[in-house]
Amino acid sequence: MAQFLDISSWLLLSLGGVFVFIGGLGALRMPDLYTRMHAASITDAMGPVLIITGIILQAGLSLASIKLTAILLFLLVTGPTASNALASAALLAGKRTEQARPFEQGRTE
Amino acid sequence: MTVIFGVFLLTLLVITAIAIVQARNLFVSVMLSGIFSLLLAANFFLLDAADVALTEAAIGAGISTVLLLGALVLTADSERAPSTNRLVALIVVVTTMLVLIYATFEKPRFGDPFAPVHQHVAPWYLDKTREAIDIPNVVTAVLGSFRGYDTLGEVFVVFTAGIGVLFLLGARSGEYAQQGPIDSAQPGGLRHYLIPRVVGRLLMPFILLFGFYVQFHGDYGPGGGFQAGAIVAAAVILYALLEGEDRALRVMPRGLLTGLIAGGALIYGAVGLAGIFLGGNFLDYSVLSSDPVKGQHLGILLIEAGVGITVTGVLLSIFHAFAARDKF
Numbered sequence: 001m002a003q004f005l006d007i008s009s010w011l012l013l014s015l016g017g018v019f020v021f022i023g024g025l026g027a028l029r030m031p032d033l034y035t036r037m038h039a040a041s042i043t044d045a046m047g048p049v050l051i052i053t054g055i056i057l058q059a060g061l062s063l064a065s066i067k068l069t070a071i072l073l074f075l076l077v078t079g080p081t082a083s084n085a086l087a088s089a090a091l092l093a094g095k096r097t098e099q100a101r102p103f104e105q106g107r108t109e
Numbered sequence: 110m111t112v113i114f115g116v117f118l119l120t121l122l123v124i125t126a127i128a129i130v131q132a133r134n135l136f137v138s139v140m141l142s143g144i145f146s147l148l149l150a151a152n153f154f155l156l157d158a159a160d161v162a163l164t165e166a167a168i169g170a171g172i173s174t175v176l177l178l179g180a181l182v183l184t185a186d187s188e189r190a191p192s193t194n195r196l197v198a199l200i201v202v203v204t205t206m207l208v209l210i211y212a213t214f215e216k217p218r219f220g221d222p223f224a225p226v227h228q229h230v231a232p233w234y235l236d237k238t239r240e241a242i243d244i245p246n247v248v249t250a251v252l253g254s255f256r257g258y259d260t261l262g263e264v265f266v267v268f269t270a271g272i273g274v275l276f277l278l279g280a281r282s283g284e285y286a287q288q289g290p291i292d293s294a295q296p297g298g299l300r301h302y303l304i305p306r307v308v309g310r311l312l313m314p315f316i317l318l319f320g321f322y323v324q325f326h327g328d329y330g331p332g333g334g335f336q337a338g339a340i341v342a343a344a345v346i347l348y349a350l351l352e353g354e355d356r357a358l359r360v361m362p363r364g365l366l367t368g369l370i371a372g373g374a375l376i377y378g379a380v381g382l383a384g385i386f387l388g389g390n391f392l393d394y395s396v397l398s399s400d401p402v403k404g405q406h407l408g409i410l411l412i413e414a415g416v417g418i419t420v421t422g423v424l425l426s427i428f429h430a431f432a433a434r435d436k437f
Binding site: 074077078081084085088 | 302304305308309311312315
């Protein structure tokens, strides 16, 4: 049982790390603000869920896991809200999405 | 593992510092300085200094960023091109750096039990905390009781700094607080943005609750007045950002904030004087109750409350002083 918990928490942590990495990569490489935000929101949503669930599996049933759940809830509520506020601020500031076009052109511009 | 992680964090810290110096856009600089503080907080935590980490995260990364953004509204958003000769500055900085690096050769190894800092009064504090004060968090015992004078000094530094900033920014008493009914059609804060508002309202009680938890749990875990004051102030600043500054001033008018600034410092000093009147020394809490240990608990509780009240008052006053300047 302990080994099963270790393996699943290891899997969740690694998967969370992969999602955060993809989010970071997308935030760097995507062509305009909105697509970058879209990429970064993976870090907001999937990253904490997987990583904190992985840590909870390590912590077991204790006060620490309750605190971790509270942190997870907090992140799940605030992350999308921050994304929403950022997007509406960008829209208000007059940023428009670029027309969908091949990725390469967006970069070499 | 800790060493690798520490070196990693410190490297990021240096990179962030260079980026702050390089950035010409001040908004970018402010955001980077927030990241800098957060990295520093992570580093403190890695060194088992949870109390310091909490303070750095709450004040350095949280409130300072908000205050700097408030200051940014009043100034230009990009740095002026440097005009003076930078050679002298460069020489001074490089010399200081060399001296500091030379000084680190004399430092004891990290975690060395025979380091001078572990030979002086620290063992005595660790020994006596259980017997004389009997709270699990030695940091709070040292800050609140053993070195109560130093913390008193810190509170008065915060107090003086707050008063100084208020004078500099020319906070005018109560002008906005006593206005007529708030015109709800007038845009203030983020009143028209539904989602941040709803979520902000949802979070506010929890942030306040967490602030009080940090305040009163300081005896048992990381926390205390400085951190709690910053968290409570952050909750009210969040309210001001969402609902408009005038509504926040209705909840906590300027007069109340000034009262908090002075009142917290006053509580601290009064607890100290109470020690004298009850026959002990200044800031000796043992005489506050018939049982010396209970007296210590009571004294630490009261002075931490004083610290929290002053910090909340000062941070909110500075925030409102910046926000009021915006309207001229």
